[in-house]
Amino acid sequence: xxxxxxxxxxxxxxxxxxxxxxxxxxxxxxxxxxxxxxxxxxxxxxxxxxxxxxxxxxxxxxxxxxxxxxxxxxxxxxxxxxxxxxxxxxxxxxxxxxxxxxxxxxxxxxxxxxxxxxxxxxxxxxxxxxxxxxxxxxxxxxxxxxxxxxxxxxxxxxxxxxxxxxxxxxxxxxxxxxxxxxxxxxxxxxxxxxxxxxxxxxxxxxxxxxxxxxxxxxxxxxxxxxxxxxxxxxxxxxxxxxxxxxxxxxxxxxxxxxxxxxxxxxxxxxxxxxxxxxxxxxxxxxxxxxxxxxxxxxxxxx
Amino acid sequence: xxxxxxxxxxxxxxxxxxxxxxxxxxxxxxxxxxxxxxxxxxxxxxxxxxxxxxxxxxxxxxxxxxxxxxxxxxxxxxxxxxxxxxxxxxxxxxxxxxxxxxxxxxxxxxxxxxxxxxxxxxxxxxxxxxxxxxxxxxxxxxxxxxxxxxxxxxxxxxxxxxxxxxxxxxxxxxxxxxxxxxxxxxxxxxxxxxxxxxxxxxxxxxxxxxxxxxxxxxxxxxxxxxxxxxxxxxxxxxxxxxxxxxxxxxxxxxxxxxxxxxxxxxxxxxxxxxxxxxxxxxxxxxxxxxxxxxxxxxxxxxxxxxxxxxxxxxxxxxxxxxxxxxxxxxxxxxx
Numbered sequence: 001x002x003x004x005x006x007x008x009x010x011x012x013x014x015x016x017x018x019x020x021x022x023x024x025x026x027x028x029x030x031x032x033x034x035x036x037x038x039x040x041x042x043x044x045x046x047x048x049x050x051x052x053x054x055x056x057x058x059x060x061x062x063x064x065x066x067x068x069x070x071x072x073x074x075x076x077x078x079x080x081x082x083x084x085x086x087x088x089x090x091x092x093x094x095x096x097x098x099x100x101x102x103x104x105x106x107x108x109x110x111x112x113x114x115x116x117x118x119x120x121x122x123x124x125x126x127x128x129x130x131x132x133x134x135x136x137x138x139x140x141x142x143x144x145x146x147x148x149x150x151x152x153x154x155x156x157x158x159x160x161x162x163x164x165x166x167x168x169x170x171x172x173x174x175x176x177x178x179x180x181x182x183x184x185x186x187x188x189x190x191x192x193x194x195x196x197x198x199x200x201x202x203x204x205x206x207x208x209x210x211x212x213x214x215x216x217x218x219x220x221x222x223x224x225x226x227x228x229x230x231x232x233x234x235x236x237x238x239x240x241x242x243x244x245x246x247x248x249x250x251x252x253x254x255x256x257x258x259x260x261x262x263x264x265x266x267x268x269x270x271x272x273x274x275x276x277x278x279x280x281x282x283x284x285x286x287x288x289x290x291x292x293x294x295x296x297x298x299x300x301x302x
Numbered sequence: 303x304x305x306x307x308x309x310x311x312x313x314x315x316x317x318x319x320x321x322x323x324x325x326x327x328x329x330x331x332x333x334x335x336x337x338x339x340x341x342x343x344x345x346x347x348x349x350x351x352x353x354x355x356x357x358x359x360x361x362x363x364x365x366x367x368x369x370x371x372x373x374x375x376x377x378x379x380x381x382x383x384x385x386x387x388x389x390x391x392x393x394x395x396x397x398x399x400x401x402x403x404x405x406x407x408x409x410x411x412x413x414x415x416x417x418x419x420x421x422x423x424x425x426x427x428x429x430x431x432x433x434x435x436x437x438x439x440x441x442x443x444x445x446x447x448x449x450x451x452x453x454x455x456x457x458x459x460x461x462x463x464x465x466x467x468x469x470x471x472x473x474x475x476x477x478x479x480x481x482x483x484x485x486x487x488x489x490x491x492x493x494x495x496x497x498x499x500x501x502x503x504x505x506x507x508x509x510x511x512x513x514x515x516x517x518x519x520x521x522x523x524x525x526x527x528x529x530x531x532x533x534x535x536x537x538x539x540x541x542x543x544x545x546x547x548x549x550x551x552x553x554x555x556x557x558x559x560x561x562x563x564x565x566x567x568x569x570x571x572x573x574x575x576x577x578x579x580x581x582x583x584x585x586x587x588x589x590x591x592x593x594x595x596x597x598x599x600x601x602x603x604x605x606x607x608x609x610x611x612x613x614x615x616x617x618x619x620x621x622x623x624x625x626x627x628x629x630x631x632x633x634x635x636x637x
Binding site for chain 1: 316317320321324328331332333437440441443444445446448449450452453455456459460467571572574575576578579582583593594597598605609612613616617
């Protein structure tokens with residue numbers, strides 16, 4: 001979130017807040033987006049203060065209360081508000097700690113994909129020629145594979161684990177940034193402000209990153225938000241398939257990996273982690289929709 | 303038109319070569335020695351190792367290995383599964399219809415519900431119907447579908463007992479395999495109760511796999527309709543006094559359909575990714591589950607060829623969509 005706010009300020013002229021204010025005006029007209037942002041900020045707070053908020057340690061096993069139902073659904077133990085799992089761990093505490101993983105996955109994957117994708121896209125769009133052709137054909141090849149399948153195969157090569165899963169997802173997501181950046185660079189490159197900077201003697205690096213890049217930020221911010229929620233979903237899917245974070249990590253997808261066994265016996269073990277994923281992803285997508293409406297003048301509500 | 307198709311074909315040639323390089327590189331990128339990796343935990347004797355090395359051609363220079371690999375593919379030789387010792391292409395072709403049947407049914411649900419929902423949401427823009435539909439669509443779009451599948455199983459299979467939990471058809475039905483589609487084969491064999499069984503097995507996985515495409519199509523249809531409804535020719539049609547249904551159905555919808563068709567086509571890659579999760583949850587004997595099983599069994603020859611075949615199929619479908627797009631939208635062809 002911090003990244004988004006700062007980028008919006010820097011895209012407006014320095015010292016002028018009207019750009020930001022206008023952005024907030026359009027963004028706040030979208031009630032869904034504001035709701036999503038609120039939920040997302042709350043989640044960040046939950047992740048930061050997880051050890052304080054969680055009633056128990058995520059790994060503490062209460063052997064005498066295995067698969068205890070939530071107190072509001074027939075359980076007898078009010079201290080386990082969302083019940084306990086197959087080895088007697090408090091589900092609520094695991095979910096609270098799990099928020100750290102999901103948000104970390106989102107931030108790291110998006111940052112990685114953004115840095116690599118934007119750099120490649122800038123180089124391709126700026127230099128054109130064979131560099132452009134080479135980079136974009138490689139992006140085409142990556143995009144030709146269904147993303148989850150490619151991530152799975154990459155994890156099979158690298159070995160299962162959260163870090164490798166994040167690496168694989170970042171690699172799969174970055175072509176979208178490269179394509180967007182390249183398209184934006186192509187439309188900006190021939191503008192007069194770029195020519196004047198070039199005439200003034202700006203270096204290639206300066207032209208790419210300082211002159212052109214800030215003017216391509218709108219669509220990149222929207223794509224980053226979408227990728228953030230995609231990264232969380234894909235990491236959860238990899239965890240579910242046993243190829244992401246490994247047990248006993250309280251990652252939400254990993255928590256669901258064994259859940260199929262409890263479909264009939266303990267529905268709360270299945271329901272709660274997925275609900276956490278859905279709420280998080282939905283909140284981020286609501287923010288993404290709001291950002292798109294606010295940043296894309298073409299779709300702006302009249 | 304022919305020139306357009308040839309142009310498109312020429313453009314995908316480098317991508318196809320890249321896909322073969324990627325799948326060729328896959329086995330060689332596995333940590334450690336590829337033959338030891340394929341042999342698994344049992345290991346091999348040094349003599350057997352040399353034989354295998356020769357058999358897989360690993361003693362040749364890398365470019366020649368790649369050349370042999372591509373030559374094999376062109377002759378339909380995709381290697382032999384390490385797990386079952388059967389040709390991979392045979393296994394793939396046995397399982398592929400199950401995935402296609404599931405994906406087609408999922409797409410049918412997505413299109414049949416998504417397009418009308420999107421149109422009505424656009425016409426009644428800002429109404430409660432629009433807001434609820436778009437809220438539901440965004441929720442569907444945000445859905446972790448593996449969890450969604452588990453929820454549906456809990457409710458419909460566990461609580462209500464309406465649908466089976468896994469598989470394609472009840473085990474007591476036998477009929478010859480003609481098309482590989484259970485729904486069609488059961489009808490050809492004249493067994494309506496087998497058809498019903500197949501349908502009951504299909505419905506939940508199809509809903510799960512169709513959820514995200516449904517959400518995408520509903521959102522895309524709505525925004526395409528909104529864009530078109532603001533165009534001058536729609537205003538003209540209204541001003542002429544045409545009845546509203548005709549304006550929406552003929553003038554607006556036909557033009558809004560173009561981006562929607564593209565969206566539908568672009569869902570194919572998404573469907574393949576979704577099939578991996580859906581088939582795993584419902585034990586659906588298709589390509590997605592086969593890929594997961596092959597990865598966990600370390601059957602790397604199957605993984606390699608599955609990766610290649612899936613990428614090529616997704617690409618072929620996207621190419622067909624591109625061409626269809628040009629057929630319904632002449633503006634593309636002229637560019």
